[in-house]
Structures are given as C-alpha cells and as structure tokens.
Amino acid sequence: MAVDTTQPEYWLNWRFLLCALWVYSCMALAFFLIKKYEGASSPDSNGDDGGDREEALPRVRPGVVYLEDCWKTCLEGIHPGWLLAFRVVAFFVLASLLVVDIITERFPLACDATCPASFLVSMLN
Incomplete structure (x- = not known):
C-alpha cells in the first residue's frame, strides 16, 4: 500500500511539481520580506520609520530576538x-x-x- 519514493515516476509528475513550486515560491517571498524589513540597510530596522528623531529606538543588529519577545504576540489586542x-x-x-x-x-x-x-x-x- 505504501508508495515507493525511489521510483522516478513518483518525483516526475505534475502534483510534485506543483507542490515544489508552491513551497519554493513561499520561501522566496519570505526571503524577500526578511531582506527588505529585517536587513541592516533597511530604513525601518530601528523602528523610527526612516526618520532621525531623538526618541528613536537604538539600532541593534538584525535578527536580535530578546527573551521576552518569544512569548509575546505581535498584536496588542490578544491577551x-x-x-x-x-x-x-x-x-x-x-x-x-x-x-x-x-x-x-x-x-x-x-x-x-x-x-x-x-x-x-x-x-x-
């Protein structure tokens, strides 16, 4: 009953191609969004919307996640x-x-x- 995944017919069909295309397009979109909004050269990476205000958050390197951020939600309305x-x-x-x-x-x-x-x-x- 199990499908033999060692046969080329399993990998060379339209269903697998469609699934691979879906997964890789999502990965490419995620990579683009991460590079755009989390990169070191992005103007929004320090939280001041590109402005040079005194009350702007200090600039930290991209990818820094603090311990308390792991359990918080992005939406303020969710308790x-x-x-x-x-x-x-x-x-x-x-x-x-x-x-x-x-x-x-x-x-x-x-x-x-x-x-x-x-x-x-x-x-x-």
Whole structure:
C-alpha cells in the first residue's frame, strides 16, 4: 500500500511539481520580506520609520530576538493568557494525535474498525 519514493515516476509528475513550486515560491517571498524589513540597510530596522528623531529606538543588529519577545504576540489586542491557553490546547491535541498514530501503526492488526476500544482496554489490563 505504501508508495515507493525511489521510483522516478513518483518525483516526475505534475502534483510534485506543483507542490515544489508552491513551497519554493513561499520561501522566496519570505526571503524577500526578511531582506527588505529585517536587513541592516533597511530604513525601518530601528523602528523610527526612516526618520532621525531623538526618541528613536537604538539600532541593534538584525535578527536580535530578546527573551521576552518569544512569548509575546505581535498584536496588542490578544491577551497573553489566551495565547498560552491556545498553545496548551494545541499541545494536547497534537500529543493525542501522536499517541493514536503510534498505537495504530505499532499494532495495526489489533486496531481494526470493528473494535478499537477493546484493544485499548486490553492494553491497560
């Protein structure tokens, strides 16, 4: 049932080309935006919109991320508690999907459509 990825027919088809084109175009757009707005020579890199005001933020090298910036959101309207709750819920959803995937791939004959719950009960006993 598994697809053999060593065959050239897998790689030389229109679906793979379309997917590769999509991924590489997104990468190129991200590279362009990072170079434009995060580069050392960009006028907006110090936060003063290109002006020379006294209250402008000090210029730091591009790519500097402070520890408190890792957990903050860019939008001021989102409370950090909601962001934490979203991350906790997402963690548990993805962890449960991973556990189900491990169980079904590790024991494929025991997990069939007729009685998946009985397998889990027998594992716990």
